[in-house]
Amino acid sequence: MKKPFVFLLVVLIALSAAACSDKTIHETDNTTETGSDVTDTAAAADGSDFATDEDGFPVLDEALLDLDGDGILEECTMAHGPTSGVFTLVITASVNGTVKFKNTFLLHNAGVSFGEKDGVPQVVMEKTDYQTGKESVEYHRLSVDGGRIVIDGLDPAYEHYWGDAEWNYGFADPG
Numbered sequence: 691m692k693k694p695f696v697f698l699l700v701v702l703i704a705l706s707a708a709a710c711s712d713k714t715i716h717e718t719d720n721t722t723e724t725g726s727d728v729t730d731t732a733a734a735a736d737g738s739d740f741a742t743d744e745d746g747f748p749v750l751d752e753a754l755l756d757l758d759g760d761g762i763l764e765e766c767t768m769a770h771g772p773t774s775g776v777f778t779l780v781i782t783a784s785v786n787g788t789v790k791f792k793n794t795f796l797l798h799n800a801g802v803s804f805g806e807k808d809g810v811p812q813v814v815m816e817k818t819d820y821q822t823g824k825e826s827v828e829y830h831r832l833s834v835d836g837g838r839i840v841i842d843g844l845d846p847a848y849e850h851y852w853g854d855a856e857w858n859y860g861f862a863d864p865g
Contacts, residue, residue: 743769743782744789750779753804755811757783757791758834764790766804766811771795771852778852781813781832781839793839794857798848805829813841836860 764783771778801816831842837860
């Protein structure tokens, strides 16, 4: 009796993943679009369909945002970080293929994307309270200060920069 239940559960999970993978939410204009032509991702070097950042990690989101207020739109990518067991996020901002800013953050959850609110760049965090099941969306201002990408309003007990100068532009190189 266990085997048919497990098989059914696996099939349902696979169908759910397939249905969700074809949906893109654009936070900057509050629209939802469906279709494989919505996102513009480049194929990875190994031929897979996942775009990767300069370190080879899967890209979660991309956007054109002016993070440092100089009037020039940076090509921003948000990618998984180099960790296992905790959620790290690498945000990179480039102009004409040259990296201007790059920082790695340890975050509380993985439901993140770029967005804008009132014309200001934001990191959008989708959170679920696991005790109540209540879902919420938080907007955190995204900017640059002292050569570092800054996400305002993070909980410093759980969310902060991760790694050394290799993973964080604007940090002093330890050696």
